[in-house]
Amino acid sequence: MDVQTLQKHLLTLATIEATDAPMVSCYLNLETGLAPAWRALDQRVRLLRKTLSAPQRGPFEQALCRIDSRLKAGFGAETLGVAIFARGGENEFFLDLAFRVPLPTWIAIDTTPNIYHLVELKDTYDRYVVVLANERNTRILEVHLGSVTEAVWTKRHDPRKRIGRGLSRKDHQGQRREPNH
Numbered sequence: 768m769d770v771q772t773l774q775k776h777l778l779t780l781a782t783i784e785a786t787d788a789p790m791v792s793c794y795l796n797l798e799t800g801l802a803p804a805w806r807a808l809d810q811r812v813r814l815l816r817k818t819l820s821a822p823q824r825g826p827f828e829q830a831l832c833r834i835d836s837r838l839k840a841g842f843g844a845e846t847l848g849v850a851i852f853a854r855g856g857e858n859e860f861f862l863d864l865a866f867r868v869p870l871p872t873w874i875a876i877d878t879t880p881n882i883y884h885l886v887e888l889k890d891t892y893d894r895y896v897v898v899l900a901n902e903r904n905t906r907i908l909e910v911h912l913g914s915v916t917e918a919v920w921t922k923r924h925d926p927r928k929r930i931g932r933g934l935s936r937k938d939h940q941g942q943r944r945e946p947n948h
Contacts, residue, residue, distance in 0.1 A: 785878035788826035788856030792881035794873045795849045807872045829855025837863050852880045
């Protein structure tokens with residue numbers, strides 16, 4: 768996921784209107800797999816059920832059903848963290864986000880989504896550049912949120928292998944002069 772997409776989702780989540788139905792904010796760390804993460808949440812879900820009033824239990828169960836369905840569908844092998852936001856009832860809402868970086872295993876209910884961990888994720892994983900070089904080629908990659916967002920340069924151009932003619936002394940001196948400026 769790129770930064771612009773995450774920012775768009777953060778804006779959507781931050782501006783969603785509160786309703787009487789509980790919004791479930793679920794974060795999962797998938798480093799050890801999906802089953803251990805879901806088991807860790809199971810006890811917390813049982814506690815959350817006890818705190819809800821009778822009218823809120825129906826929408827809460829609907830939201831949990833949608834989350835459970837999404838988890839059963841599975842995620843790609845490169846996914847290390849998942850954030851799922853769900854609300855049942857009249858104003859249903861569902862959003863799932865997969866990341867290549869881990870998130871804490873955590874669940875909460877409130878009238879609005881809890882986006883703290885997404886904001887923290889955005890601040891923790893700064894954008895950086897990776898340079899991979901060997902004798903044959905060079906790659907420059909921009910990485911953000913654990914994903915390669917842009918491959919800036921993927922091929923090394925050898926000036927000695929120009930088509931039509933070789934590299935003259937004048938060409939070589941011109942190339943050496945440019946980096947010095």
